Amino acid sequence: MAEDGAPGFRHFDFTAMSADECYRLLASSVVPRPIAWVVSRDKDGLVNAAPYSFFNCFGGDPPVIALGILPQPDRPKDTARNILDSGDFVVNLVTEDVAEAMNLTCIDAPADVSELDLAGLETAPCEKVGPPRIVASPVALECRLAHHIWTGPKQLLIVGHVVAAHYRRDIIDDGDRPRIDTAAMGMVGRMHGRGSYARTTDLFEMERPRWSEYKAARKD
Numbered sequence: 001m002a003e004d005g006a007p008g009f010r011h012f013d014f015t016a017m018s019a020d021e022c023y024r025l026l027a028s029s030v031v032p033r034p035i036a037w038v039v040s041r042d043k044d045g046l047v048n049a050a051p052y053s054f055f056n057c058f059g060g061d062p063p064v065i066a067l068g069i070l071p072q073p074d075r076p077k078d079t080a081r082n083i084l085d086s087g088d089f090v091v092n093l094v095t096e097d098v099a100e101a102m103n104l105t106c107i108d109a110p111a112d113v114s115e116l117d118l119a120g121l122e123t124a125p126c127e128k129v130g131p132p133r134i135v136a137s138p139v140a141l142e143c144r145l146a147h148h149i150w151t152g153p154k155q156l157l158i159v160g161h162v163v164a165a166h167y168r169r170d171i172i173d174d175g176d177r178p179r180i181d182t183a184a185m186g187m188v189g190r191m192h193g194r195g196s197y198a199r200t201t202d203l204f205e206m207e208r209p210r211w212s213e214y215k216a217a218r219k220d
């Protein structure tokens, strides 16, 4: 880690840093991150749930989401194994009212323990994939594994196609081009460190600029 040529900035050479340092800097600065509460099933049908905040959506044609799973030698992640074995999973989105239950499901329980039972969470069957969705979550995305890439020996990138979704009635209307009441959902995001989260209640708006209006405004 060296001083940057640019005053007021500290420079980091990620190619010369430990994996832990890289992780800490990235995970503390690329924030807030949405949380995928992933439900998957093992070969025996045991249902597993765990949160993953290396998560986002990456397009609509086809509808794509991705997850970053970091299995450790002493802690191989059930979610990774289940998705690779079964080829499907459900991403439930995390709101403030389910945040504590979500947190409980990241407990380091043995593979034969269902975190959903532990957290007392009700599930409902999906339409197109095997694992169920979490009823308490207002949005559930049914996903099929499209690609997986080992980006490092302990780093798996899962790319999924969203094949169906469930939106709770109170946050969506019946229109042909449905409007979602995003503010009412009360999503939370993951911040720095192991236990820091953000609410999505402090919002502001900005109009997207148009070149023609920008140019016209500059003329006078």
Ligand SMILES: Cc1cc2nc3c(=O)[nH]c(=O)nc-3n(C[C@H](O)[C@H](O)[C@H](O)COP(=O)(O)O)c2cc1C
Residues within 6 Å of the ligand: 035, 048, 049, 050, 051, 052, 053, 054, 055, 068, 069, 070, 071, 076, 077, 078, 079, 080, 102, 103, 105, 106, 107, 108, 109, 190
């Ligand atoms: C909010 C939150 C976000 C997390 N995000 C990730 C992540 O993106 N990648 C990861 O490998 N682990 C992540 N974890 C840790 C896993 O949830 C944890 O290791 C869990 O026990 C894995 O469960 P599984 O073995 O059932 O998949 C996160 C934990 C929390 C609480």
